[in-house]
Amino acid sequence: TTPLSFAAVDLGASSGRVMVGTAGPGVLELREAHRFPNRPVRAGGTLYWDVLGLYRGVLDGLREAGRAAPRGSLASVGVDSWAVDHGLLDASGALLGNPVHYRDGRTAGAAERAAAVLPPEELYAATGLQYQPFNTLHQLVAARGTPALEAARRLLLIPDLVSYWLTGEAGTELTNASTTQLVDPRTGDWARPVARAFGVDLSLFPPLRRPGDPAGELLGEVLEECGLDGPVPVTAVGSHDTASAVAGVPAESGRAFAYIATGTWSLAGVELEAPVLTEESRAANFTNELGVDGTVRYLRNIMGLWLLQECLRSWEAEGPAPELEALLREAAKAPALRSVVDAGDPAFLAPGRMPARIAEACRRTGQPVPRDPAETVRCVLDSLALAHRRAVADAQRLSGREVEVVHIVGGGARNELLCRLTADACGLPVVAGPAEAAAFGNVLVQARAAGAVRGDLAALRSLLRAALPLRHHEPMGDQAAWRRAEAAVCG
Ligand code: LFR
Numbered sequence: 001t002t003p004l005s006f007a008a009v010d011l012g013a014s015s016g017r018v019m020v021g022t023a024g025p026g027v028l029e030l031r032e033a034h035r036f037p038n039r040p041v042r043a044g045g046t047l048y049w050d051v052l053g054l055y056r057g058v059l060d061g062l063r064e065a066g067r068a069a070p071r072g073s074l075a076s077v078g079v080d081s082w083a084v085d086h087g088l089l090d091a092s093g094a095l096l097g098n099p100v101h102y103r104d105g106r107t108a109g110a111a112e113r114a115a116a117v118l119p120p121e122e123l124y125a126a127t128g129l130q131y132q133p134f135n136t137l138h139q140l141v142a143a144r145g146t147p148a149l150e151a152a153r154r155l156l157l158i159p160d161l162v163s164y165w166l167t168g169e170a171g172t173e174l175t176n177a178s179t180t181q182l183v184d185p186r187t188g189d190w191a192r193p194v195a196r197a198f199g200v201d202l203s204l205f206p207p208l209r210r211p212g213d214p215a216g217e218l219l220g221e222v223l224e225e226c227g228l229d230g231p232v233p234v235t236a237v238g239s240h241d242t243a244s245a246v247a248g249v250p251a252e253s254g255r256a257f258a259y260i261a262t263g264t265w266s267l268a269g270v271e272l273e274a275p276v277l278t279e280e281s282r283a284a285n286f287t288n289e290l291g292v293d294g295t296v297r298y299l300r301n302i303m304g305l306w307l308l309q310e311c312l313r314s315w316e317a318e319g320p321a322p323e324l325e326a327l328l329r330e331a332a333k334a335p336a337l338r339s340v341v342d343a344g345d346p347a348f349l350a351p352g353r354m355p356a357r358i359a360e361a362c363r364r365t366g367q368p369v370p371r372d373p374a375e376t377v378r379c380v381l382d383s384l385a386l387a388h389r390r391a392v393a394d395a396q397r398l399s400g401r402e403v404e405v406v407h408i409v410g411g412g413a414r415n416e417l418l419c420r421l422t423a424d425a426c427g428l429p430v431v432a433g434p435a436e437a438a439a440f441g442n443v444l445v446q447a448r449a450a451g452a453v454r455g456d457l458a459a460l461r462s463l464l465r466a467a468l469p470l471r472h473h474e475p476m477g478d479q480a481a482w483r484r485a486e487a488a489v490c491g
Contacts (some may be wrong), residue, residue, distance in 0.1 A: 019063025021443030128288030167216030247441030262412025269299025
């Protein structure tokens with residue numbers, strides 16, 4: 001068999017990209033065809049995704065992907081993005097308004113209203129999903145009675161919406177559906193009693209499909225606009241970006257691993273065969289999201305590089321911003337663990353004034369306030385490393401699974417200081433890379449469905465391992481300092 005080329009559409013919270021992956025016996029390559037910014041828009045008091053702008057980026061990207069693919073032919077297309085958010089369609093299939101950003105304030109108070117319907121213990125036992133103010137269920141509770149929801153005949157999660165526009169076919173991909181808080185992670189099917197309790201009409205969701213399932217073909221108008229020769233199938237992938245990123249972890253067979261998918265968020269945990277639905281797990285706010293090949297992504301959401309991105313945005317707004325590389329070099333020299341904040345705290349979810357909010361958190365917990373941007377960056381990275389340490393330790397304790405190595409994938413894998421601090425904090429070796437794990441996971445699932453590669457997740461991961469340069473960080477220094485910092489944050 002000759003290698004085939006696949007387009008991976010990967011939409012992240014700060015940028016979208018279309019990558020061309022080529023896979024076959026002994027070949028696995030990934031090239032960026034097109035990257036475009038993702039800039040949310042606040043209008044009329046609501047924070048929206050600019051979903052048509054993103055879709056234009058997807059179309060531009062597919063055109064570039066067609067040009068970049070050997071012989072101009074794409075064997076298929078797969079789409080992944082962030083989770084929980086969605087578009088509502090009317091009876092004619094038209095979009096009812098812009099999808100609302102999960103960082104919008106409309107879900108304030110929704111969790112409390114939800115708790116009055118179903119106690120959080122019961123909700124967790126049925127869905128295994130961590131508490132997040134923005135879970136789709138909370139968004140639907142917040143939107144109850146709005147004209148858009150009343151008029152809606154269909155609800156499509158973001159990657160399903162993009163696939164629908166590309167193909168005219170509607171489906172609900174399971175890994176992403178598992179972030180709605182309406183799926184039972186034990187069965188991989190809808191949690192019907194939960195939907196009933198909240199009055200959520202499950203018929204809004206088109207039928208479930210799984211990574212690897214066919215998801216239609218590019219419409220004629222799309223082929224024409226993108227200059228592609230048809231037919232080009234679309235394949236369901238782990239359409240939740242974190243599901244694709246975890247599939248793209250270059251783990252070594254037989255070596256137990258934790259993963260940290262770092263980007264705007266850090267998603268830190270372990271891969272399991274079955275969910276952990278204990279009360280202890282709920283109290284630790286661990287989530288059981290569904291992964292590729294029936295796996296469970298048992299993890300915690302940590303604020304991630306959002307903290308750093310928001311600091312940079314604030315400094316830029318104030319005047320000539322310090323350059324990130326220079327800041328990171330300075331931060332590496334700044335005193336370690338001088339002050340740390342709780343990088344899991346939803347108080348950091350909303351945009352704006354991040355340096356000031358970090359300073360307030362330090363003051364509140366009786367720690368020194370960072371004196372300049374470099375110290376703020378050091379505080380953010382120390383805090384992230386500390387949150388990584390706690391999540392990796394908690395994941396092992398709560399799942400009873402010991403790990404030997406931590407894999408850092410996603411954009412944060414490029415941040416050497418973060419990777420080194422994470423190794424030190426966890427007291428475990430860290431393997432860093434690839435930064436584009438989500439695109440790799442997306443491509444590998446498509447390539448397997450097309451017959452270009454074979455095997456289970458472990459086999460796919462060994463292809464990655466063979467193909468990629470990875471960076472290794474051995475843990476150094478004193479665990480006692482991290483234990484003290486943990487006490488400062490957690491009391
Ligand atoms: C990461 C991610 C997380 C999810 C958050 C919001 O991009 O998909 O897994 O919790 O975004 O959707």
